[in-house]
Amino acid sequence: EVGAGNEYTFTVGETNNFEIITEGASIVYASLEVVVSEGGNVSVSPEGSTYPAGTSLELTFAASASYTLASVTINGVEIAPGQISGNKYSFIINSDTVVTVVYKKSYTITTTVGVGGKISINGETVSGSSTVKVAEGTDVVLVVTPNLGYKVASVRIDNITVAVNEESSYTIPSVSSGAKIQVSFEATTETQYNIVATAGPGGTISPSGNTNPVESGKSKSFEIYPNSGYEIDTVTVDGNAVAISNNKYTFSGVISNHTIHATFKAVSPTSDFIEPEDIDWATTGTITIDISKQTKVSAEVFQKIKTDYSDRKVVFESGSYKWIIPESGEITCSSAAGDFAITVNGGSNYNNIASLINMKVESLNYKVVTYGRSIIFPKGTELVFYMGGDYSNKPVQHLIYNGAENKLVNPINSSGVSEVSVQTATSDGWVTVIYNNDSDIIFSEELQGYYKIAASASAGGTINPAGNQTIETGGEIVFEIKANEGYVISSLKVDGVEVSDALGQTSYTYSAFKNVSQDHTISAEFLMQEDYEQSLENGGKNSALIVSLIIVFLALACAATLFIVKWRQEKY
Incomplete structure (x- = not known):
């Protein structure tokens, strides 16, 4: 009999059959992945890649010449600088963990x-x-x-x-x-x-x-x-x-x-992943699932949400980020569990992204969020990310890394169109974006210039896209104006100037916003077709009346002139 925590070694001298029986609680193991940017390295003590949950680990950071430690994140949570002492940091590993270390x-x-x-x-x-x-x-x-x-x-x-x-x-x-x-x-x-x-x-x-x-x-x-x-x-x-x-x-x-x-x-070691019985389903309204200690969630949870709680919004919440699943949104997971963990300022594409950003603007503050995509999120999912108190009420630009072409691109909006996305962080430093199952997301200070186009429409029709649209410098955007049944476009103004081609149409495409270099407005108004036609008829009558008045005025003017000429002839 071998007690818990002890080892037993034996030598096999000939062919034998062995039966090893373990008793007591099973041991939960956790994997460790360390992602390090250029400019330094990290050592882990004790060395290894898999540890029993509850093991205490110590990280030692060593920066190369002319570099220094910029940030350390563990499962997406950034470690405060004051917690790192003498280039060392200790922590307990309870679940699969990704440590991301960035040198600058x-x-x-x-x-x-x-x-x-x-x-x-x-x-x-x-x-x-x-x-x-x-x-x-x-x-x-x-x-x-x-x-x-x-x-x-x-x-x-x-x-x-x-x-x-x-x-x-x-x-x-x-x-x-x-x-x-x-x-x-x-x-x-x-x-x-x-x-x-x-x-x-x-x-x-x-x-x-x-x-x-x-x-x-x-x-x-x-x-x-x-x-x-x-x-x-x-x-x-x-x-x-x-x-x-x-x-x-x-x-x-x-x-x-x-x-x-x-x-x-x-923190007590957690089970392999969050099960349905670990969640408070009795709450009213939004269902919140804590993933701060365990980011892996059983596929049975997703099935229960689909069958029993499809009418509820579901939030998977960690200390520094949240996944918000809309009502009727279905999570797709092909394995026994899905992992909600993100990596901040790490991942295989981080160095490429950093190079692209530094080519545009040096010394820019930014964070790269990488998700491994073990889950396919439904349309309308929101990612809420903590940028930090330094971003309070400041604009934050949202970009996507296109790995196939090695470039930064704008995200896709709710209409399926790529557009500039600049959000204002909350007073405590959070920013919310629509998540479209992208692998690498960049949140940064404003990386490029942009302009606003305010689009509005009266009752009786629509303009799409509507509201304030953000367009990068030199970009373009197309607006579709469509009247409801029985209505027509009675006015379409761009920067206050009427677009005559659109008048009387039931639909119209405006595509003249190209190479944008300033703010613009576009507004559409609609009338019932008979009212519009009546306005044209009235406009024609008014025009005829004006012409008649002008003719009368000219006739009177001519008569007055003739009278004056004749009077002068008689007088002299």
């Missing part, structure tokens, strides 16, 4: 920090004189922390004084060169309070440590992140449990000393 060209931030405090750059604490490597195109988040009895005197970036916010933070957006940061502190007599911030194993709190001073009445925020394979267990402030929002807790209007402490717990 690096720039050097030179820091000079005076006596009386410290700073952090993207979560890395710095004091005195030092240098920090940052990735091209990333934001540099500077947080200044004075010691007790000190306050910030000045913050200078490349010899220019800048103002930090209430929490002594300043962001340099999308770096494209090195920078020099100088921070000085001065003694203060203002009332200050201190917040002691600590965290247990399995995650981080930032800022951390025994000294986090706050001026009386001001605010200070702390960000709390579990490592992959862990989850936040408790957060206590002054010994009392508190709730946090978006991994953040904020002390507002501070008037006393405080403590904040976070603990974490390992």
Whole structure:
């Protein structure tokens, strides 16, 4: 008998039959795939590609010369920079996992920090004189922390004084060169309070440590992140449990000393995939299925949705993305389970995509979302993706990678037409797009110029496409105008100018929007056919009346002229 976790070795000396019997719970194994961009490598300890669920792994990152670590994502969830310490990151693997590591060209931030405090750059604490490597195109988040009895005197970036916010933070957006940061502190007599911030194993709190001073009445925020394979267990402030929002807790209007402490717990290994019994079907309205811990879903779930809940919207929700399946939408899966996991800034096409983007615009912020397509999604499926707080209320361009031609193209809209797609991220950094079963999706800052064409139609007919249409510079678009039965087109105006060819028609195609270089409007109006014909008849009568009046006016004018001439002849 061999106990759990032990090994037994024996040598076969001759032909024998063996029977090996295992008892107890079966072991769930999880596979590991590490995708690394050019510019560095990653080692995993312990080495391997398959592990028993619940195994703790450590990643070690090594960037090549002139490169630095830009991002690490695990099953689509980006790891906060502050969680990576000494180029190492530990996590627990509970299910099949894809780790995507991206290196980018690096720039050097030179820091000079005076006596009386410290700073952090993207979560890395710095004091005195030092240098920090940052990735091209990333934001540099500077947080200044004075010691007790000190306050910030000045913050200078490349010899220019800048103002930090209430929490002594300043962001340099999308770096494209090195920078020099100088921070000085001065003694203060203002009332200050201190917040002691600590965290247990399995995650981080930032800022951390025994000294986090706050001026009386001001605010200070702390960000709390579990490592992959862990989850936040408790957060206590002054010994009392508190709730946090978006991994953040904020002390507002501070008037006393405080403590904040976070603990974490390992996430229990999950089964091979989510089964119907794992889902709360009793909820009313939208059915939400949590895929944050297990992204593989049994095909039996899809069948149950089809047979019993086709009238309901279904959301497969992870921490950083959501798949929204419309009512009556049928998921197609040819295997025992479908995997909803995405890869961010990785995948086999990532380097090609990065090269294409950099050829157009250097130092552009973007994210590449890759889906392995083990599931065919129904028409109308939405992908909701978390871009991050830096994209709050900003435009985000949506592009598709065409691997066959190695180029970036615009997505297909609901009408089946390729068009520019620029969405505005929500205030907390989410963006929603229609998903058309594409393998590689790009979300970026505006990559190319575009213009708007506002299309509208009155009652009695339609214009297609309708609403605000986004067209890339130099692009083209065709509008179909169609009157309802018994109606005709009574007016079609482009930028306020009537298109006479369309008048009186039941349908009309307008295709003159080519090589677009400015905003436009197109509006259609419709009338019942008899009303339109009556308007033409009335218009003809009005024209005849106007002509008659002109003739009368001219006759009167001529008579008056003759009278004046005759009068003058008689007088002289």
